[in-house]
Amino acid sequence: MKQDRATIHDIAKKLNTTASTVSRALNNHPRISEATKKQVLKMAKKLNYQPNHIASALRSGRSRLIGVVLPTINRNFFSSVIRGIEEIANNLDYKVIITQSYEDYEKEVQTVEALLNARVDGIIASIGKNTENFDHFKKVLKKGIPLVLFDRISNELEVSQVVIDDHLGAYQTADHLIKQGCKRIVHFTSSQKINIYKERKRGYEDALKEHGLPVDPELVVLSNMQLEDGRQAMLQIIEKGIPFDGVFSASDYAAMGAMQVLKEKGFKIPSQVKIAGFGDEPFTSFTEPSITTVDQKSIPMGRITAETFFELLKSDPKQSVPQRTILKPELIIRDSSKKTK
Template sequence: MMADKATIHDIARELKIAASTVSRALNGSPRISQQTKDSVLSVAKQLNYQPHKLAAALRNGRSNIIGIIVPTADRNFFGSIVRGVEEVAMNANYQVIICQTYENPAKEAAAVEALINSRVDGIITSFSKNTVNFDHFLKAKRQGIPVISFDRTNDDLDISKVLIDDFKGAYKATEHLIQQGCKRIGHFTSFQNVSIYKERRRGYLAALEHYSLPLVNELIVESNMQLEDGRRSMQKLLDERISVDGVFSSSDLGAMGALQVLKEHGIRVPDEVAIVGFSNDPFTLFSDPPISSVDQHCLRMGNIACEIFLDEVKLNGQAEFSPRKVVLMPELIVRGSSLRTSS
């Protein structure tokens, strides 16, 4: 017999008792004597018995596993969200499974299906930028699996949501650039079907309007908001000789790309062009100059998403759970890329 294949039937044969007795002993049933429990645990350890978690989930309707779906796990923002979820989940005796979509709706749908088949107790997710059909999440919800979205959400879905006030974050970032003397502020953004980018653009426009600065459409550049996109967006403005003295990027990677191109062209940051990013990724501290950014409180966002899940699962279907929407307030972190000491 292979040690890693041991079952409750092997333990039962060793002790010459019924498999049902072994099962009850392993689950701490008060109907089983302490002496029998000790014997079962001792033999289970000798045989390297590992409980079949999926089978247990099928029996008791609870797997104590949470599925987390993110676009990519190698971004600090999403990594911090996972850490925030795990902090709360582990204290509540839950484990997590992490799935990546790489911004692909088909991979996202496949991940949801895999998590449903794994009998997860809940799904915490940030939608792919390209997702327009959310039927896979509705399927999970119909099967009694709580779905909580964070950061990238959809108002048409009747699920709980945790996000920051992207509008206010963008407004603060743009206002700061204006207060530093910027009058022609470029805005690097992404697909407007994604709520966060739509709200950040709205905050940028509101700040311009409040301070009576004209909207210049050619200053708004849309891309995927990765490092190379930030470089291309900044280069586009320079190549087309579009006058710009400030940049508000909807991602820190875009801001870093802009900073690189400006330095390569000998354009002084922040004196000639000031820059603010979004997310407060750790690398923003170590650029030259350090990049100002909007902090999204991602660790807390992950904590709250898991707390909402625990609140919903506690009801155990006995009462209807009213979806919650938690909006965190962003914080502008001012650093050398935007602070003009002479202004």
């Protein structure tokens, strides 16, 4: 009784019918009678039949696998997005394969290649920092394989994508700092080749202009925006004696670094200097003072990315137009930017 794996043939044999009929019955094919379907289902249950997805994938060309490519998984933002993706995919009985590019171009290319070989039904990706050539993604598109990008995107690609409105998030944050009294706001950013940082910087500048404040390049510092980068950047500004009364960092980690240095140097936050970050990293609510930041809506972003993906999957690959979704970020005001008259 225990021949572990029943196949559709086993079911067919027991029912004196053929595998074709069983297959169609299980897939709820309209040309199979209700009676037959019922029988098949019953026998399938009795034999504890479990479909072999591999066999199905080979013949049908649909593997029910999605490949996800991202820089690294152990960062709050990315793991939250994956959470959202997996949630939706799981409901539709799709499996999610995750791979990491470690911000390495070669690795990203290899990884995409490997996913194609695994015959995933489509790919969801967030582009690595150092990727400037997009042929590997173009290849995916050319093959007619669904591709959706999120957060880190490229305008070079005609592809569906989901991002937050980085410009708006940054604009609102800078606007908020200004309204709290800041006149000279330091901005930490990173390579302007990366869409999100370019947009955030633009948002910052637009807010300044809107309020008639000068846009001073001296106040803008480029780095990788890790904790240490934020510290160094802040130190430099202070040592150079550049006057400032606010810090808006495009990354929470760099904001934290800046805050540490400021506190060490005896600046009072928020009375002397106000601080805001970006990303709503969990730690921002636990610091002292807690850090004003922008919620990137990572879990919804994952869900919407997955939904976009599945719509693409359903649609005719030839005539579908890339969907571009822009989510609204949310400014989270905390103590680091409180007005102190």
